[in-house]
Amino acid sequence: MSTSKIQGNSNKRLRNVTIVKPIIYGSYAVPLQKKLENGHTHRWTVFVRGVNGEDISTYIKKVVFRLHESFENPNRVVDSFPYEVSETGWGEFEILIKLYFQDPSEKHISFFHQLQLYPKDDTNLQGKKPVLSDHYDELVFHEPVQSMHKFLTTPSNISDNKPEYLINNYTEDREKMELQQIRKYQQKVLQEIEEYKRKNEILEQKIKSMPVTNT
Numbered sequence: 001m002s003t004s005k006i007q008g009n010s011n012k013r014l015r016n017v018t019i020v021k022p023i024i025y026g027s028y029a030v031p032l033q034k035k036l037e038n039g040h041t042h043r044w045t046v047f048v049r050g051v052n053g054e055d056i057s058t059y060i061k062k063v064v065f066r067l068h069e070s071f072e073n074p075n076r077v078v079d080s081f082p083y084e085v086s087e088t089g090w091g092e093f094e095i096l097i098k099l100y101f102q103d104p105s106e107k108h109i110s111f112f113h114q115l116q117l118y119p120k121d122d123t124n125l126q127g128k129k130p131v132l133s134d135h136y137d138e139l140v141f142h143e144p145v146q147s148m149h150k151f152l153t154t155p156s157n158i159s160d161n162k163p164e165y166l167i168n169n170y171t172e173d174r175e176k177m178e179l180q181q182i183r184k185y186q187q188k189v190l191q192e193i194e195e196y197k198r199k200n201e202i203l204e205q206k207i208k209s210m211p212v213t214n215t
């Protein structure tokens with residue numbers, strides 16, 4: 001698709017240029033020591049950040065987090081770094097996240113994040129451990145206009161204020177869990193390979209025992 005008819009330098013699309021911006025979005029939740037009078041049981045934060053905690057406001061203008069309607073002003077607009085909202089609450093729900101870019105010609109994008117307050121494996125349910133649920137994703141800007149390209153290539157500062165979930169030392173647990181998961185899948189794949197080998201052998205036997213016919 002050509003947009004070369006568009007006049008003016010800053011609106012010109014840069015042919016054959018693709019810029020990828022890795023981001024992490026998600027939430028972390030900490031159980032409160034004591035249930036609040038309003039029934040709230042957790043303190044949580046939903047966030048969008050760069051992979052290294054860098055200031056992504058070089059190309060992101062604002063982030064809108066749409067919370068459950070039981071919250072006051074459920075549409076939370078965050079127009080400066082860090083892009084996050086902290087609240088207390090009692091329940092899990094889907095949060096709609098909308099990213100707006102510095103260049104107005106770049107359409108905003110929307111996606112959902114499921115707020116997680118409780119660990120997935122029940123054994124931890126009584127524990128006071130924070131629950132992190134985050135996702136890696138990549139924003140792909142294909143042939144961006146010149147002005148957006150400038151925003152995308154502006155060097156960003158790495159923030160000194162590390163978010164709480166990066167300071168808390170529970171990444172080790174997480175790594176262990178991920179490793180377990182990988183081993184489980186490896187096991188499954190090996191089992192499937194064995195199963196196919198077995199089926200293959202049976203088929204080969206059948207073929208061998210078939211009468212040979214001359215055509």
Ligand code: SLL
Pocket residue numbers: 038068070071072088089090091092093
């Ligand atoms: C559930 N479908 O039933 C979900 C809804 C709503 C959570 C969860 C705080 C509200 C307030 C809150 O945690 N809402 O401000 O009191 O689990």
